[in-house]
Amino acid sequence: MRIVATLLVVMVPALAMAGGIVPAGGALTHGETNQDAFSRPAPSLDGAQLRAFNLGNRIFNTNWTVAPSSTEAFDGLGPTFNRVSCSGCHLRDGRGRPPIDGESAMNAMLVRWSIPGTDPHGAPRAVPGYGTQLNDRAIPGVAAEAAVSMTWKETTHRYADGSEYRLRHPRYAFTGAAYGALPKRLLVSGRVAPAVIGLGLLEAIPEAHLVAASDEKDRNGDGISGRVNRVSDPATGKTAVGRYGWKANTAGLKTQNAAAAQGDIGLSSSLFPAQNCDAGQTACARAVTGGTPELSDDFLDKLTTYTRTLGVPARRDGDDATVRRGEALFATLGCAGCHTPLQKTGPSDIPQLADQTFAPYTDLLLHDMGAGLADGRPDFLASGREWRTAPLWGIGLVETVNQHTLYLHDGRARNLAEAILWHDGEGRRARDGFRDANKDERDALLRFLRSL
DSSP states (O other), X not given: OHHHHHHHHHHHHHHHHHHHTSOTTGXXXXXXXXXXXXXXXXXXXXXXXXXXXXXXXXHHHOOOXXXXXXXXXXXXXXXXXXXXXXXXXXXXXXXXXXXXXXXXXOSSEEEEEEEEEEOTTSSEEOXXXXXXXXXXXXXXXXXXXXXXXXXXXXXXXXXXXXOEEEEEEEEEEEEOOSSSOOOSSOEEEEEEOOOOTTHHHHHTSOHHHHHHHOOTTOTTOSSOOOBOOEEEETXXXXXXXXXXXXXXXXXXXXXXXXXXXXXXXXXXXXXXXSOSOOTTOHHHHHSOOSSSSSSOHHHXXXXXXXXXXXXXXXXXXXXXXXXXXXXXXXXXXXXXXXSOSOEEOOOOSSGXXXXXXXXXXXXXXXXXXXXXXXXXXXXTTBOTTEEEOOOOTTGGGHHHHHSOOOBSTTSOBSSHHHHHHTOOGGGHHHHHHHXXXXXXXXXXXXXXXXXX
């Protein structure tokens, strides 16, 4: 890493200031580093805000039941669904994972699927009879859409110093398709649940800032050409910049929560009033509902307040020499070109979210990540090779909170090194720099990431 050696002295002071002085989550930053590190409220919430947070916390963690039931406020599950609660995938508000250790079912991830083309709003075109998300569970009397299983194909590679590493690529298989044969041109994308910390801050970044940061034609010639996704938002009826989801296919947090409630748990809401029963799912359409809507506006608002005000764990060990060296490498290799360290919010109706400078390590833009990571499934403007830059805040605490180190959109990377080595396309320079670095330098970069 000769390039790194020449730039190290220059880069350390500026980046150390960015990560060390600026709190990770601005006013939402807390100091918890235990298993509850992703579940803490912003420390600056007042009494009324904390009560609203706690009500939202209950909705996030409560298991929904089949209607009718004695718990009327929480019935309406399904008819088809993936999990019975938000926390079913976002365990302790953290990160999901693919099946491991002989598990056959997907417990903290799901499969999105579609066929080529778009719907009238520019979204992926639904699979006839199945929609755009595979629901692998259903209430009694209704057939689940299908079962899915994952297998892995491994390939062997070498770092520049000759040491070996292996990467694994997922393969999906579907059985028991209950509503007609699946089309030959089925576009499939596995998705693990991301951690839900700091979402209110990401929502409060002015849209103009994201547009200004895009460089679709790579006019600055740095090999990075991020662009915004533009999506239809049912909450406003307008087209807006996408911020949430692995392909930035959702604009607002309320819409994100309502879409997940319908797609994952099968709950109707004022934003998505229909049951999640595609055409031809007769028993699904005839099933008893939990009311109209099943997720009330009051519950949806409280759930949104909760996810807007979840705290962000502070960065650790910012003064450690190895961490600082890794931080410098992060910038020198070009990682910070997409994983932008700092962002700033604009006005917000929640004072703690307004005018905050914070360190999410994302630009929220779409980037071509190459053929290896491509799912071939476009989503609004996002191509089959593009993904939104994932925020890195809290990534060093995933193992503590969720007891695994599985990363990327489908959990294929078994550690942070593999996650970097999967980068290609606009991330190729960073990937190659990491691959060509010596072990001490690679370890320093990984040590920095674990400090976030």
